[in-house]
Amino acid sequence: MQKDYFKDISEIKDLMNKSSRFISLSGLSGILAGCYALIGAAIAYIYFLPKQFDYSSKSTLKLEYIILDLVLIATLSIVTAIILTIKKAKSNGEKIWDATTQRLLVNFLIPLVAGGIYILIQAYQQHYGMGASLMLIFYGLALINASKFTIGNVKYLGCAELILGLICAALPGFGLYFWALGFGVLHIVYGALMLREEKRQ
Structure with a gap:
């Protein structure tokens, strides 16, 4: 009888936890975002950046192309995440837009917009x-800030991005490599781990 009582309490706590957290994030969207970032980094390396990453010698035209490259990567990643997240939410019978989603976005966007x-x-x-x-650094802080409204290890991804950003700051001249590692490789690894958890469930 006592075991059943504790089991009921545990199930209630689990339901409350899920109801206050956003659980429809798609692992595939993380993998695709990482792929977009690696492709964008390769394009920037080949066409837009001067040799030896001499930032002081970049022309305004090249800077504009780099910004356009970043905007396209971000747009593709966001659109992909929205489409796959909506698809996953529908298949799980979950609401995609509620108070939890709003809190997640606010907590994610505040450090991200300020950093941008x-x-x-x-x-x-x-x-x-x-x-x-x-x-x-700012992306890592945004993930950490929003992690309390998600289920998964988003916080650990945020910490990894933050640490990588600090190391990047200490090693000037290798920014593109760290950027590709953080937004490309880490996203792919994290997305693959999420996808594995999704298949287990």
């Missing part, structure tokens, strides 16, 4: 060298 504005200010002042590290 700061990076643009630095770029406008022709301070390009810290761009990659700042992207990783």
